[in-house]
Amino acid sequence: MKKIAIVLSVIAATFGVANSSSAADDVIRFGVAAEPYAPFSVKDSSGKWQGWEIDLMDAVCKEMKAKCEVVDVAWDGIIPALLAKKFDVIWSSMSITDERKKIIDFTDKYYYSPNVLVGAKTDTRSFDVAKPETFKGITVAAQSSSLQATYMQQKFNGISDLKLYPTLDDEIADIQAGRVDLMAAAGIQIQDFLNKPEGQAYEIKVTLPHESMFGYGDGGGLRKEDTALKDKLNAALKAVRASGEYDVITKRYFKIDIYGE
Amino acid sequence: MAWLNLLSFGDQGWSDELLQGAWLSIEISLCAYLTGLVLGLFGAIAKLSKSVVARSVASGYTTVIRSVPDILVIFLIYYSATDALSYLISMTGLSVQFQLNGFVAAAISLGVVQGGYSTEVLRGAIVAVARGQTEAALAVGLTRKQTFFLVIIPQMLPLALPGLGNLWLIVLKESSLVSLIGFTELVLVGKMAAGATRHYLLFYAAIGVVFLVMSGVSSLVFHYFEVKASHAWRRK
Amino acid sequence: MSDFGSYLSGELLTGLQTTIVLFIASAITGNLLALPVALGRISQRAWIRYPVMAFMLAFRGTPLLVQLYIFYFGVGQVLATVPTIRYSPFWPLFRSANGYAYVVLSLNTAAYCAEIWRGAILGLSTGQTEAGRSLGLSKYRITRSILLPQAFRLALPAIGGQNILLLKGTALTAAITVFETMAAANLVRAQTFRTYEPLLAAALAYFVLASVITSGFKVMETRLASRY
Numbered sequence: 001m002k003k004i005a006i007v008l009s010v011i012a013a014t015f016g017v018a019n020s021s022s023a024a025d026d027v028i029r030f031g032v033a034a035e036p037y038a039p040f041s042v043k044d045s046s047g048k049w050q051g052w053e054i055d056l057m058d059a060v061c062k063e064m065k066a067k068c069e070v071v072d073v074a075w076d077g078i079i080p081a082l083l084a085k086k087f088d089v090i091w092s093s094m095s096i097t098d099e100r101k102k103i104i105d106f107t108d109k110y111y112y113s114p115n116v117l118v119g120a121k122t123d124t125r126s127f128d129v130a131k132p133e134t135f136k137g138i139t140v141a142a143q144s145s146s147l148q149a150t151y152m153q154q155k156f157n158g159i160s161d162l163k164l165y166p167t168l169d170d171e172i173a174d175i176q177a178g179r180v181d182l183m184a185a186a187g188i189q190i191q192d193f194l195n196k197p198e199g200q201a202y203e204i205k206v207t208l209p210h211e212s213m214f215g216y217g218d219g220g221g222l223r224k225e226d227t228a229l230k231d232k233l234n235a236a237l238k239a240v241r242a243s244g245e246y247d248v249i250t251k252r253y254f255k256i257d258i259y260g261e
Numbered sequence: 262m263a264w265l266n267l268l269s270f271g272d273q274g275w276s277d278e279l280l281q282g283a284w285l286s287i288e289i290s291l292c293a294y295l296t297g298l299v300l301g302l303f304g305a306i307a308k309l310s311k312s313v314v315a316r317s318v319a320s321g322y323t324t325v326i327r328s329v330p331d332i333l334v335i336f337l338i339y340y341s342a343t344d345a346l347s348y349l350i351s352m353t354g355l356s357v358q359f360q361l362n363g364f365v366a367a368a369i370s371l372g373v374v375q376g377g378y379s380t381e382v383l384r385g386a387i388v389a390v391a392r393g394q395t396e397a398a399l400a401v402g403l404t405r406k407q408t409f410f411l412v413i414i415p416q417m418l419p420l421a422l423p424g425l426g427n428l429w430l431i432v433l434k435e436s437s438l439v440s441l442i443g444f445t446e447l448v449l450v451g452k453m454a455a456g457a458t459r460h461y462l463l464f465y466a467a468i469g470v471v472f473l474v475m476s477g478v479s480s481l482v483f484h485y486f487e488v489k490a491s492h493a494w495r496r497k
Numbered sequence: 498m499s500d501f502g503s504y505l506s507g508e509l510l511t512g513l514q515t516t517i518v519l520f521i522a523s524a525i526t527g528n529l530l531a532l533p534v535a536l537g538r539i540s541q542r543a544w545i546r547y548p549v550m551a552f553m554l555a556f557r558g559t560p561l562l563v564q565l566y567i568f569y570f571g572v573g574q575v576l577a578t579v580p581t582i583r584y585s586p587f588w589p590l591f592r593s594a595n596g597y598a599y600v601v602l603s604l605n606t607a608a609y610c611a612e613i614w615r616g617a618i619l620g621l622s623t624g625q626t627e628a629g630r631s632l633g634l635s636k637y638r639i640t641r642s643i644l645l646p647q648a649f650r651l652a653l654p655a656i657g658g659q660n661i662l663l664l665k666g667t668a669l670t671a672a673i674t675v676f677e678t679m680a681a682a683n684l685v686r687a688q689t690f691r692t693y694e695p696l697l698a699a700a701l702a703y704f705v706l707a708s709v710i711t712s713g714f715k716v717m718e719t720r721l722a723s724r725y
Contacts, residue, residue, distance in 0.1 A: 042457060045278065046277075046278075047277070072444065073363075074441060075443075077692075078443075080340050080686075081339075086363060102690070103690045145686075150688060164684065165674055167452070167456065169456030170674075173456075174674075176577070177574045178577050328661065328664075328704045328708065328711075330664075330665040330668035331665060333700055336696055337697070340692050438562065440562070448560070452566070461574050462571030465567040466571065468566075469559045469567060473559060476558040
């Protein structure tokens, strides 16, 4: 049994070493959800990751003088993947919430986005979260494992029909196909879609009120034991904001300040 | 014809990313296939062994793979692979702290599923080699181990080829599942392209075509080997 | 039962209902379709054979996940741009993911089972066909009364296996938003951050379902064997 274990571990080690680029401590791996989340993180047609969050990551890494690497992950299961050490920092527009803080730690927030429900301009119904009857019988799309999904489930379970999607653009595909009446999304992020020609037919119907479950803005997710990394990232984030680099990056993609207070 | 532009190579088109994704699919399929064969060999031997423990473990393994959806097994293994391997290694007394990178974790997950299917194929092939061969080999004085490697395996290979070919086609298609754990192989690349450009039918159909091509080429290759093998083992 | 436990079982039960319904519906349609497809595959007429071959190639040569994506997101999106469908009373049907899942799973099963049937029918000795012809039976009669019953016995184990694969296939429909067992497990995973319990519970559920289906097929096999 011991011999087999040794053989297996040699194989594993060769696998690990041959493919690993993370043996060294100074490479920090940033987990980004492998879906287009314009304008924060999108893979363009040349295969490179682009976007506000990517630029911020580069700026932060420059401050920390560390080598950074992007690891593609599925959004669904991104927290367990972090805990399983597939990468070191979740850097994918994840909201800092108390629920999540029970399991992982966060850097300081790097932007804040209210949550919204988007619908077709031709849909003249009025929706009011204070009046659940306005949601009766409609279908809402939300990304699985997202806060908006939790919100819809908790508040409107049994009133409206909730459809869960693995990625945001699956939601967009279906609202364009008319399969859902409303789409839950992050307000700042969805502007990118609304500004595009195909998004012209849609508008924000409801801005969800700020609930405590929505948390305090979006930040980088870390394992609880990585306190040193957290301090380095926070220091770098502060530096990036102080030096004005944050605003430079933001101006590239947005017309407004997304930091919030 | 915006389509053609989208499908072109180079910076504007997604074809190079699709092909890179396809190549990654092939790489991960290959690793999973080999891992699966190794596990399958162990499994087949265990199933045919005299030890009740070995038989039950192997039987449990194949039953689980057979009844539980592959994606579920892949999720479970993907999240626990690092811990499990660390545990295995700690059994040898080494205390190495290491981390599996995404490719290896995905390959192992897929390989474990493949092993379940491979066990049955290999077992069938081993059993198909005439019992007389084992008896004759033992009578001539070969040890069990020598019998296995020098007599059974060479004869089992041509018999197993159709099954092995089938296993390869299965793993090629199963590799699409690792897109659901975020591994950027062909399906996920296509999905991202479709999402970024909103041309869903185009890219998903393109992915389908690439799979068809890969399956087709693989079938031809295996057919070639089957023909060669049947020549080599023609009864005199 | 704990909070988590009751939440998990609640969601899983909802998902399981969908899994079972989807499985039964697709199994019935898929298995029924398989026979005509198989006969089409071995037909002498090229104008039947080639389209059927193309159909089987498409569904057996591509992964189920890709097929689901093509139908739900690809075809579905195209259908939505056709005004006659978009505003027709049938629209709720075209909207729902369950319909697409049912169609894709049925066609997929039909293609694989057709191949199994084909193997079984061709595997029967030609002696059977010749004997039938010497008795003056028509081709239709030969197929129906001689070949098919025997092919059915030959094919049954593999068909059983394919139906288990169908059950496993239902798990993939979570990717096109069908709320079945896998989706339920994923939801609980996301809401409670517990990885293993939901997945293991779902695995247990599938294991039980698979055992039921396998036993069902075994019963069928023994009953058929006893008739001869």
